[in-house]
Amino acid sequence: MTTKLKAALAALLIAGSGALVTETAAAAPATTLQELVPQPAQLQPRPEITFTLTATAKIQLSTPDARQPAELLAGILRPSTGYALPITDTVQGDGIVLTSGADPKTGPEGYQLDVTPKQVVIRANTPAGHFNAVQTLRQLLPAKAEAKTKQQGPWQVPGASILDHPRYHHRGAMLDVSRHFFTPDQVKRYIDQIAAFKINYFHLHLSDDQGWRLEIKSWPELTKIGGSTEVGGRTGKLFYTQDQYKDLVAYAAARGITTIPEFDVPGHTNAAQASYAELNCDGKKRPLYTGTEVGFSSLCINKEITYKFVEDVIREVAAITPGPYLHIGGDEALSTPDADYQTFMNRALPLVKKYGKTTVGWHEFVKTTKDTSTIPQFWGTTTTDENVAAAAKRGNKVLMSPANRIYLDMKYDKNTKLGLDWAGLVEVKDSYSWNPGAYLKGVAEQNVRGVEAPLWTETIKTSQDIEYMAFPRLPVAAELGWAQASVHNWDRFAPRLGAQAPRWKVQGIGFYASPQVPWKK
Numbered sequence: 071m072t073t074k075l076k077a078a079l080a081a082l083l084i085a086g087s088g089a090l091v092t093e094t095a096a097a098a099p100a101t102t103l104q105e106l107v108p109q110p111a112q113l114q115p116r117p118e119i120t121f122t123l124t125a126t127a128k129i130q131l132s133t134p135d136a137r138q139p140a141e142l143l144a145g146i147l148r149p150s151t152g153y154a155l156p157i158t159d160t161v162q163g164d165g166i167v168l169t170s171g172a173d174p175k176t177g178p179e180g181y182q183l184d185v186t187p188k189q190v191v192i193r194a195n196t197p198a199g200h201f202n203a204v205q206t207l208r209q210l211l212p213a214k215a216e217a218k219t220k221q222q223g224p225w226q227v228p229g230a231s232i233l234d235h236p237r238y239h240h241r242g243a244m245l246d247v248s249r250h251f252f253t254p255d256q257v258k259r260y261i262d263q264i265a266a267f268k269i270n271y272f273h274l275h276l277s278d279d280q281g282w283r284l285e286i287k288s289w290p291e292l293t294k295i296g297g298s299t300e301v302g303g304r305t306g307k308l309f310y311t312q313d314q315y316k317d318l319v320a321y322a323a324a325r326g327i328t329t330i331p332e333f334d335v336p337g338h339t340n341a342a343q344a345s346y347a348e349l350n351c352d353g354k355k356r357p358l359y360t361g362t363e364v365g366f367s368s369l370c371i372n373k374e375i376t377y378k379f380v381e382d383v384i385r386e387v388a389a390i391t392p393g394p395y396l397h398i399g400g401d402e403a404l405s406t407p408d409a410d411y412q413t414f415m416n417r418a419l420p421l422v423k424k425y426g427k428t429t430v431g432w433h434e435f436v437k438t439t440k441d442t443s444t445i446p447q448f449w450g451t452t453t454t455d456e457n458v459a460a461a462a463k464r465g466n467k468v469l470m471s472p473a474n475r476i477y478l479d480m481k482y483d484k485n486t487k488l489g490l491d492w493a494g495l496v497e498v499k500d501s502y503s504w505n506p507g508a509y510l511k512g513v514a515e516q517n518v519r520g521v522e523a524p525l526w527t528e529t530i531k532t533s534q535d536i537e538y539m540a541f542p543r544l545p546v547a548a549e550l551g552w553a554q555a556s557v558h559n560w561d562r563f564a565p566r567l568g569a570q571a572p573r574w575k576v577q578g579i580g581f582y583a584s585p586q587v588p589w590k591k
Contacts, residue, residue, distance in 0.1 A: 116228075117228070117229060122225060122226050123225035129143060133168070140200075146216070170194070173193075182232065185210075205266055247283050251309070252527075279340035279359045280299070281300050283297055285315075295341075295358070303360045334400070336403050351373065362528045394426075395429075398422065398430070399431060400415070400431040401433075401434050415438035429443075432449055445467060451493050459513060460512075470521050474500075478523050545567060545570065
């Protein structure tokens with residue numbers, strides 16, 4: 071086959087979608103262009119072109135906005151290539167160029183990526199766009215580019231022109247560190263993994279019945295007592311200092327990710343109630359809890375000290391959280407009567423605003439407020455919810471996390487050793503086969519803020535456990551949040567997902583090899 075014919079075949083794309091025509095693509099040599107997750111909005115192969123990264127290459131900037139994304143890229147590629155890859159403020163010679171001037175169609179998070187024989191040129195109008203482009207470039211390089219030790223080249227990128235932008239602004243992942251505690255290094259490992267798929271929000275579930283995980287200086291017993299144990303009874307210093315938390319937030323930000331801290335109130339509060347007697351209506355401390363049941367705890371709604379506690383927590387956490395959001399939980403408050411729940415939220419929600427943050431909460435809370443700036447996070451297993459639909463009609467933007475689709479702790483099948491099954495068994499195809507913009511009655515595409523994949527940790531104890539449950543379903547969530555609904559097709563997506571396997575193996579990610587996915591060797 072001539073080069074010209076290969077170029078003509080490879081160029082047959084579905085206009086504007088980036089979806090390859092599979093019959094045609096099969097006739098041309100496979101490249102990493104057919105393996106991108108999430109799928110770009112527009113992709114034009116240039117099979118007559120190949121870029122090779124060499125030892126003399128530089129990462130070249132013409133905009134200060136690209137400095138942090140460039141440092142991230144260099145930090146990934148230097149160990150595997152062994153190249154110096156200096157970052158320069160001049161654009162000259164071979165290498166990777168990060169510049170501004172992207173097509174307005176890319177929006178605030180999109181980018182253009184053009185591969186030429188001598189350069190990979192990335193155009194974006196914001197740091198977010200550059201971060202997202204860097205993740206695409208990583209997937210265009212050989213899988214061994216992800217290695218932590220020097221590998222043998224060549225380091226080639228297939229010719230292409232990409233114009234890309236996300237479907238939704240909010241593409242999130244949540245990690246519960248309350249049921250089981252994870253060290254800062256373990257959390258950073260997960261942050262690195264989610265960043266690779268253009269996830270831009272990291273929701274950290276920092277308090278629950280089993281543990282209080284962040285130092286609150288005005289209430290020191292919260293971590294001294296409430297942060298001393300976890301599910302199963304392990305004891306120790308199982309919490310983050312404020313300095314450790316600030317370091318995690320900065321680490322995420324250096325990967326284009328905004329952290330959303332969560333303190334769950336007025337239920338899921340046994341760790342706090344075990345730490346301070348005055349938070350209980352009877353004035354007695356609760357025993358520490360290391361089980362997994364839910365719905366039994368509640369702050370004392372009618373005591374003024376409760377609201378001093380809530381305000382102090384919000385004030386301290388807001389002061390060390392640069393991002394605009396604070397998650398107040400609000401779910402499964404089964405032992406808080408409806409009237410008390412309303413009373414509590416009437417007091418708590420204005421406190422979040424007082425300290426300059428926007429409230430995110432599990433969707434139950436939205437029945438208590440008409441404030442359209444708040445963000446309900448839908449976690450239910452049904453396709454109807456009157457309160458969420460009413461909020462959407464008022465103008466609230468809904469964050470979609472239906473448990474029977476995108477909770478990463480649900481078992482894949484009945485033989486999965488980790489996880490729970492209260493929301494059902496969720497194989498990879500199940501997690502893919504729903505449309506966030508047409509899933510919940512009364513919540514249309516324009517009412518959806520985005521998608522978040524939560525990982526609860528009742529049964530999750532190690533980084534290996536996290537990875538087995540998150541991969542491959544976390545990249546599924548990334549695809550749903552980024553790629554337009556019009557290109558969602560399981561038969562085309564499954565091979566792209568399966569093509570991630572060699573990269574994950576290089577990274578040491580112990581993923582679930584679903585029989586539904588054709589895994590690349």
